[in-house]
Amino acid sequence: MLAFFRNDMGFGGNNGFTDFKDIAGFALQEPATRTVLFLCTASALGASYWLCRRVVTSRFGRVIQAVRDAESRARFLGYRVESYKLWVFVFSAVLAGIAGALYVPQIGIINPSEFSPANSIEIVIWVAIGGRGTLYGAAAGAIFVNYAKTYFTAALPSFWLYVLGGLFIVVTLFLPGGIVGAISSIRRRGSKS
Numbered sequence: 001m002l003a004f005f006r007n008d009m010g011f012g013g014n015n016g017f018t019d020f021k022d023i024a025g026f027a028l029q030e031p032a033t034r035t036v037l038f039l040c041t042a043s044a045l046g047a048s049y050w051l052c053r054r055v056v057t058s059r060f061g062r063v064i065q066a067v068r069d070a071e072s073r074a075r076f077l078g079y080r081v082e083s084y085k086l087w088v089f090v091f092s093a094v095l096a097g098i099a100g101a102l103y104v105p106q107i108g109i110i111n112p113s114e115f116s117p118a119n120s121i122e123i124v125i126w127v128a129i130g131g132r133g134t135l136y137g138a139a140a141g142a143i144f145v146n147y148a149k150t151y152f153t154a155a156l157p158s159f160w161l162y163v164l165g166g167l168f169i170v171v172t173l174f175l176p177g178g179i180v181g182a183i184s185s186i187r188r189r190g191s192k193s
Helices: 031-057 059-069 071-076 081-107 117-130 135-155 157-174 178-192
Strands: none
Touching: 031 059, 031 081, 031 135, 059 071, 059 081, 071 081, 117 135, 117 157, 117 178, 135 157, 135 178
């Protein structure tokens, strides 16, 4: 991050890369281009979900879960834990790269502040609020948190981080399964009645 903040590195320093006006010859401000970018983003989200679902439900996914739950046990069973962890890291990096490639043209700027720990923490909060252990919970949490961020940064900008922290604490203490877990437990109670 510090290297990207330096002006002599060629990355624009504090300003980063700005002034994105077109992509593949199409103006970014045109409604048709914005619609296509939105559809590409939605398609990428759907494809990413499908791929992640395929990985999680496969034998490979069960090994990854075993590594997550008991790494030493998986190693003693003969699995090369490092290889599995490296594959998951690379796979997630590819997904993050695709997300970044779709994010920048829609926003129109990218600067080194995107490397800040606050962004990583916010992603963890998306997952916690949406529902840990589910793929769609992370997407639901991202939608909910970003909607709240849009509202609170306009209505009460100085309190947004307090709201985010409070939301995380409330979810951690009272909804450990997040929104998805709460909905699932309500459905289970409703089906028992």
